[in-house]
């Protein structure tokens with residue numbers, strides 16, 4: 001296809017949402033993944049790696065042992081875990097702050113933007129804190145409710161919204177988004193949901209925020225094998241805040257670990 005700036009290039013979306021990508025990977029390793037296991041300690045003494053975790057369903061503490069560990073826990077959490085690693089790696093983990101993001105989903109009784117405004121998917125931008133609203137690109141012309149992405153924020157606005165209750169975030173998104181559809185937006189609204197990534201306990205932020213100075217001082221230490229542990233994830237890549245970076249870093253981590261194991 002000829003690509004021009006006036007022509008939207010083809011985009012694919014996973015059926016059922018982005019979460020299906022992780023689930024599809026999960027299927028390939030069925031039986032090998034222990035879900036609901038919150039890691040609290042990583043020890044690498046005695047020629048092995050011992051990971052202590054809380055089994056969330058039962059609340060009981062358990063351990064598991066292996067020769068090596070590829071650790072994909074985001075840095076903001078890893079910095080608070082009891083981690084047996086070199087001072088250099090621990091300093092690298094602590095040196096990288098995370099950005100934040102907030103999204104608000106708003107369910108509307110009907111897809112009035114299609115019927116009344118001929119809007120089919122896409123984004124409307126605003127200079128208000130919500131930054132944008134985005135219309136569903138699937139289920140076009142279908143009856144019944146539709147969910148609008150009512151806010152997608154980074155930077156200071158995202159922290160302001162993260163400090164609100166979910167109900168306040170939804171009310172703010174409704175108020176600000178109503179500029180695009182006066183009279184219809186609030187009247188059609190039924191229910192909403194809001195996520196502030198800085199408050200999600202399993203990410204504590206959106207993505208790692210490297211800069212030139214931290215890359216120079218800490219990056220090579222962060223991605224190096226530390227005795228029997230190697231880190232992987234978007235934070236251990238140069239394609240930060242992107243799934244591609246997370247995936248490539250895992251391949252890189254395995255290659256480094258394999259090399260280290262052969263040397264041992």
Ligand SMILES: Cc1cc2nc3c(=O)[nH]c(=O)nc-3n(C[C@H](O)[C@H](O)[C@H](O)COP(=O)(O)OP(=O)(O)OC[C@H]3O[C@@H](n4cnc5c(N)ncnc54)[C@H](O)[C@@H]3O)c2cc1C
Pocket residue numbers: 037038039040072073074077101103197201202203205206207232233234235240241242243244246
């Ligand atoms: C709002 C938002 C929009 C984004 N949009 C895009 C996009 O359009 N395109 C794109 O490519 N990327 C996007 N990204 C980035 C993408 O989601 C990440 O780069 C990717 O998920 C990082 O993968 P990861 O494996 O490094 O970390 P994660 O996916 O965060 O995985 C880390 C895992 O560690 C687990 N964990 C945390 N603590 C513990 C613990 N103590 N014990 C056990 N497990 C633990 C977590 O539960 C989680 O499963 C977006 C991110 C956000 C937040």
